[in-house]
Amino acid sequence: MKNMVLEKIILARHYGFCMGVKRAIKIAEETGGKEIGTVNVINEIVHNDSVVRQLQEQGVGSVPSVADAREGTVIISAHGAPPRWFEESQERGLNVIDATCPLVIRIHKIIRKLIANNYQIIHFGDAHHDETTGVVGQAPPGRVEVVGDIDQLRTLATIDRPYALTTQTTADVSDFESLSVEAQKLIPGIEVFNTICNATSRLQEAVLDLAPRVDLMLVVGSSSSANSNRLRNISKAICRRAYLINVADSLKEEWLEEVRIIGITAGASTPDFLVEEVIKKLLDLSEKRVEVVRTGKKAASSQAMDQ
Ligand code: SF4
Secondary structure, three states: OOOOOOOEEEEOOOOOOOHHHHHHHHHHHHHHOOOOOOEEEEOOOOOOHHHHHHHHHOOEEEEOOHHHOOOOEEEEOOOOOOHHHHHHHHHOOOEEEEOOOHHHHHHHHHHHHHHHOOOEEEEEOOOOOHHHHHHHOOOOOOOEEEEOOHHHHHHOOOOOOOEEEEEOOOOOHHHHHHHHHHHHHHOOOOEEOOOOOHHHHHHHHHHHHHHHHOOEEEEEOOOOOHHHHHHHHHHHHHHOOEEEEOOHHHOOHHHHOOOOEEEEEEOOOOOHHHHHHHHHHHHHHOOOOEEEEEOOOOOOOEEEEOO
16 A cells, blocks of 8 residues: 555554353354254354354354244353243253353342342443343343443432442443442442453453554454444544454555554454454555564564565
8 A cells, every 4th residue: 555654563462352252152163063953043152243154154053032043952142141041942942052151140140139139220231232131131120220321320210229230241441430430429329240341351451551552443343242342432532543343354545544553452252363364454555564563462572574
């Protein structure tokens, strides 16, 4: 690309697959490899198009709901599911494999314990996300109220019950902090459970560290991935130019104008090969030598690559 001034690409200290995603994919691959008839994941095993496609090639399909699975085995994704999905699967004679992340199961347990102790729960999260469906389903109707932001929190009418606040595992750490401060003002005595997972916190911290040092942040991940979108939003608030890209071919040359340093991260559901393809594409586009700095989990030292 002519006029490209790119000098350096820096990978975030932490990026890509988390423990829960690796575990869920392994469970799905093993289930698909056992030749036990039709195998379907309810929705997506994790929110990444490439991962879903690769599993399909290994005989693991997906269906939008339990009702759409006619036979064989259904896999519950890393995001978890409400108890009624398990019951419905059993009623329909389906074999159920549970790939729910242990850190999502932790929230389910917290919710059930709070309900048993008569709490009303406010849950900070995306109302339409699979994880939220699973969390809300742990409680009787109306006992978990989902809020997406502080404005929604302010509109809630409170009832005469002790209150607790929980959050989606992939929420923005600083947004949750602000929301809990407001919740404590509105509902004195509310108990706050920070259920953001460690992987999410690490990915966000790494972006907060990297974004101020670069001209452009690229977040590799699918648009359906909540945590990838979050990383893009955090990046954009700091370095203004930040894009979410699903695959290397989505890269637009106009994004690279006057960009000397690019920071790259990836959502918790993004396989490493997609990150490597984005780096390769950038190196292919540049007519000059570009340094690739890997400070994170994949390597300890810098490396320079010639074009
Ligand atoms: S992002 Fe966190 S909660 Fe979600 S699958 Fe990964 S480790 Fe589990």
